[in-house]
Amino acid sequence: MGGVALVSLCMSGAALAAPSAERVAEDLKFNEETTQVGLDVRLGAGGLAGRGGDVTQVGPMVGIAAGAQPWRFLGVEAGVEGQRLPIDDPRIGEGEAMYRYNVGLLAKAGPLLAQDKLRPYVGVGAGVSYLNATNGAENLYRNDFITEVPLAAGLDYRFGNGIFAGARASYRVLFGEEFADAATIDGDSGGNLLNIAATVGGRF
Structure with missing residues (x-):
């Protein structure tokens, strides 16, 4: 009897888990016809930390990105940014500065809340x-190519007709900086x- 009860319990658990697994599979299934794509622009400011931050100041940035939402909770974007970092060196x-021109890819993950309008x-x-x-x-100061690993956290709010607005903080881990080697003591x-940055854009 104990064995029969155990088997029955396992079977009922599997039956309950099946719909949940099916819903997860549906959320992760790529559907080209329903994939949302769009563009956004962002305006903000930021600056370098560490030795690079000792010789530069906070500066304005502007960016534009093309994004897609292949799955309900997962999205990707490709974008470009421009930024002016004033040089602080007597x-x-x-009026001298380092201008930063960036291209990058980002994978994003987050749930939809508040009747599918709010996405952290x-x-x-x-x-x-x-x-x-x-x-x-x-x-x-010299011209320089650097590689980056951007880490981002943000919040988007969707209005009607696919329009959204939001805010984002990004922390970029940099590699290979040599632009100020001749300007720093060490x-x-x-x-x-x-x-x-603040963002505004649209999905369709």
């Missing part, structure tokens, strides 16, 4: 930036990048 003239999310990705020193700073340009 050895060079006023986290993301991780990869990117490459080109840092360009203005002419008046080139005696101490020849180290290391540091990561923190940006905070």
